[in-house]
Amino acid sequence: MPIIYDFSVQTASGVTKTLAEYRGHVILIVNTASKCGFTPQYAGLEALYRKYSSQGFVILGFPCNQFGAQEPGDISEIQTFCSLTYDVSFPLFAKIIVNGSDATPLYKYLKSAATGLLGSEAIKWNFTKFLIDREGNVLNRYAPSTKPESLESAIEASLRQPVRH
DSSP states (O other), rough: OOOOOOEEEBBBBEEEEGGGOOOOOOOOEEOOOOOSTTHHHHHHHHHHHHHHHHHEEEEEEEEBOTTTOOOOSSSHHHHHHHHHHOOOOOOBBBOOOOOTTTOOOOHHHHHHSSGGGGOSSOOOOOTTTEEOOSSOOEEEOOOTSSGGGGGGGHHHHHHHHHOOO
C-alpha cells in the first residue's frame, strides 16, 4: 500500500513535485473552488495556515471543477482570485479531478484511506478536507460543511505528536 509521500502532484506552475517534501509536517489537503458557497472557507484555511505553519503545518489546496463547474478559471485566474480576495499564501496546485476513473492517484488514495459517510469513497463537494499526521497517516476526512476553525484542536493534537522516523 502506498503512503502519502509516494504521490506526485503538479504545482500551479506545472512542475511535478513529490509530497515527500512535506514529510514531518501535519498536512491538510483540500479540494477547492472559487465560485462555491463554501469559498469563504479560504479565509478560515488561511487563518489556520498562518497560525500553525511555523510549527510544521501546511495546507495543500487542489482546485477542482467537478462540482457545479464552480472552478472554471485557469490556474492563473484561480491564484489571482485567492490572493486578492482571501490573501491566500498556502500552496495551491494545478486543477485536478477527484472522482471517477480519471481521478488523480492522490485522491484515489485519500478516498480509500478515509471514507466518507456510510463508507462512501466519493468526494461529495468542494472543500472536503483530509488531515494527515507527521508520519503521513490519513487521520480524518471532513465534510465540505466543516468549518476550518473547527479543525484547530485536531491540528494542535497532531502538531504535538513527535516525528518518529
